[in-house]
Amino acid sequence: MSNMHYLLEKVYQTNHLTKEEITYLLENLTQADREILYNYAHKTKQKYYGNKVYLRGLIEFSNICKQDCLYCGIRASNVKVKRYRLTPEEILACCDQAYELGYQTFVLQSGEDLWYTDEILVDLIRKIKKRYPEAAITLSIGERRVETYQNLFTCGADRFLMRHETASKELYETLHPTMRFEERRACLNALKGIGYQVGAGFMVGLPGQRFADLAEDLRYLMELRPDMIGIGPFIPHSETPLAKEKGGTLQDTLVMVALARLLVPESLIPATTALGTLDPQGRELALKAGANVVMPIITPTSVRKQYALYENKICGDDHPEDCRYCIERRIQSAGFEVDLGRGDSQQFVACKS
Ligand code: SAM
Numbered sequence: 019m020s021n022m023h024y025l026l027e028k029v030y031q032t033n034h035l036t037k038e039e040i041t042y043l044l045e046n047l048t049q050a051d052r053e054i055l056y057n058y059a060h061k062t063k064q065k066y067y068g069n070k071v072y073l074r075g076l077i078e079f080s081n082i083c084k085q086d087c088l089y090c091g092i093r094a095s096n097v098k099v100k101r102y103r104l105t106p107e108e109i110l111a112c113c114d115q116a117y118e119l120g121y122q123t124f125v126l127q128s129g130e131d132l133w134y135t136d137e138i139l140v141d142l143i144r145k146i147k148k149r150y151p152e153a154a155i156t157l158s159i160g161e162r163r164v165e166t167y168q169n170l171f172t173c174g175a176d177r178f179l180m181r182h183e184t185a186s187k188e189l190y191e192t193l194h195p196t197m198r199f200e201e202r203r204a205c206l207n208a209l210k211g212i213g214y215q216v217g218a219g220f221m222v223g224l225p226g227q228r229f230a231d232l233a234e235d236l237r238y239l240m241e242l243r244p245d246m247i248g249i250g251p252f253i254p255h256s257e258t259p260l261a262k263e264k265g266g267t268l269q270d271t272l273v274m275v276a277l278a279r280l281l282v283p284e285s286l287i288p289a290t291t292a293l294g295t296l297d298p299q300g301r302e303l304a305l306k307a308g309a310n311v312v313m314p315i316i317t318p319t320s321v322r323k324q325y326a327l328y329e330n331k332i333c334g335d336d337h338p339e340d341c342r343y344c345i346e347r348r349i350q351s352a353g354f355e356v357d358l359g360r361g362d363s364q365q366f367v368a369c370k371s
Contacts (some may be wrong), residue, residue, distance in 0.1 A: 029280045030058040034240075040142045040233035040277065040353025052273060055217065059276035059308030062283050068309050071354045072286065072361030074123040074156065075116035075338070077316040078325040079104040085160065087183075088151055089224065091326045093130050094196075098257050101323045102127035103133060106142045110227035112338075113146050116316045117153065119342045120358045124150075125179070125313060134159070136166050140173045147174035154360045156217075162200060164208045171212045178209045179217035181248050184224060185238035186231040193224065197369045206242060215366050217246030217286075222264020222274050224252045232274060240281050245363035246311070247278045250292035253328035268297045272307045279308030284364040286311050294332050302352040311361070312349065314341035 019025070025043050029035050035043070047055070080103040081092045092099055104112070113124050124146065128134070139159075146155055157170060158179040167178070181200055184190050190199040209216045220235045239247060251266030271293055279287060288311040293300035301312060316338040317325060323334045333341050346356050 022046055026051065026054050026058065029277070030062070030262055033062075033281055033283050035236075035281065037230070037233045037237050041230050043277075044229040044232060047273065052117055052269070055273065055276045055280075056307040059279040060088060062279055063287075063308045063310055066283050066364055067286075069353075069355050070195055070310065070357035070361075071305060071349045072311045072357050072359070073342075074125050074311060074361075075112075075119070075121035075314045075316040076125045076127060076272065076313045077104075077112045077116070078127050078322070079109050079112075080128035080131040080134070081321075081325045082131040082133070083160075083196070084132065084143075084196070084291065085130050086288055088193045088195070088259050089252055089255070090219070091258060091328055093258060094256045099326070100257060100324050101132065102324050105319070106138060106145070108143060108318070110145055110149075111148065112316055112318065113153075115338055117150055119316070121316070121342075122152065122358055122360045123154040123156055123177075125156040125158060127179070128160075130160035136169055139166075139170055143170060143174045152360070154362070158217075161197070161205050165211075167205075167209055167214070168212055171214055175214070177215040177246070179219075179246060179248060180209065181217070181219040181221075182206060182208055182235075182238060182242075184220055184227065184231060184282050185234040186227075189226055189231055192226065206244075210242070210244075212314070215245035215363055216242075216263060217248055218242055218244040218296065219246075219248030219250075221250055221252040221266065222271045223264065225260060225263045234277070236274070236277055236281055239278060239285075243282060243285075243365065245286060245365055247282060247287050248286070248290060249274050249278060250290035251294055251296050252294060255326070255328045266296075268293065268300055268303070271296075274276070275304050275309055276307040284368075286361065288313055291315070291332060292328065294329065302348055303369075305349065305352050305354055312345050314338075316341070316344045
């Protein structure tokens, strides 16, 4: 057996690889190897989650951000962005619409916008939970104090998405002039300790990112064991310092999705909007390579285009109902079934029982 075939068998059978083994694999994969990898990731996903794909309604409620991440279109320094902030009443109305469309998870995402104080967020979460007690609330609002995370959890938030972005300290520090590598990790650990279902993840194709850095990302995920793993290609935005960079590819991102599935098999992995932006079939291909979640956008059409983390983001002119049914058709045509349940992670379900 060649070294490559040994590694592909090993990761499939044991869900384990060393950093050196991952790096070797990434450096030497052929197209035929990739097909084997996707097939193993698909089988592993089927074993843990069956044929189902979970839907989450994504509300991008503010594009105001105090951070200045070099890659991001809504970074504080980008003065060309028209900023918006939805009121708690508008966010509640989005949840009402999402619920009518059948969603059982509302993902509330924003830039790091401190206008939403603890009091405002606690009140909003309580109201959503009162109206829809069976639905899950996922927050993706960036770095806050541990006390805030605790308060939001106590009043009903269930999950928290915070990509680690890159597990390589040097690369992290180059890309995040206003943030600290250790702080991001401390937030993820705190969220986990509080009891949230936690989502980490990273971008593929960042400037200066090597295979060894991507191997480090996967090793970090193996250690953290998050409930959710978001992996997307970096897509350059023209109003950022990284405008002229190349960006991630579909193929490299699919390989990382498949490896994440094999190395953290019990996780929920979205087929990201960024992949759908890079290639019209990007999300379907990710579902066939081990992903099992899709997050259709339910942000009001009036502000959608202003939440431009990168350019040409798909669904900019669509309405929430368009996205809901478009996604369902896509999932079915890729050979999967839509599941509108809460879709908790296997790890979380095992801990509860
Ligand atoms: N502020 C929150 C946080 O920091 O977790 C959530 C919002 S943040 C804009 C959501 C994610 O968008 C980031 O974690 C990052 O991975 C992704 N993102 C930002 N700019 C991107 C780009 N140019 N290409 C691809 N993904 C990008």
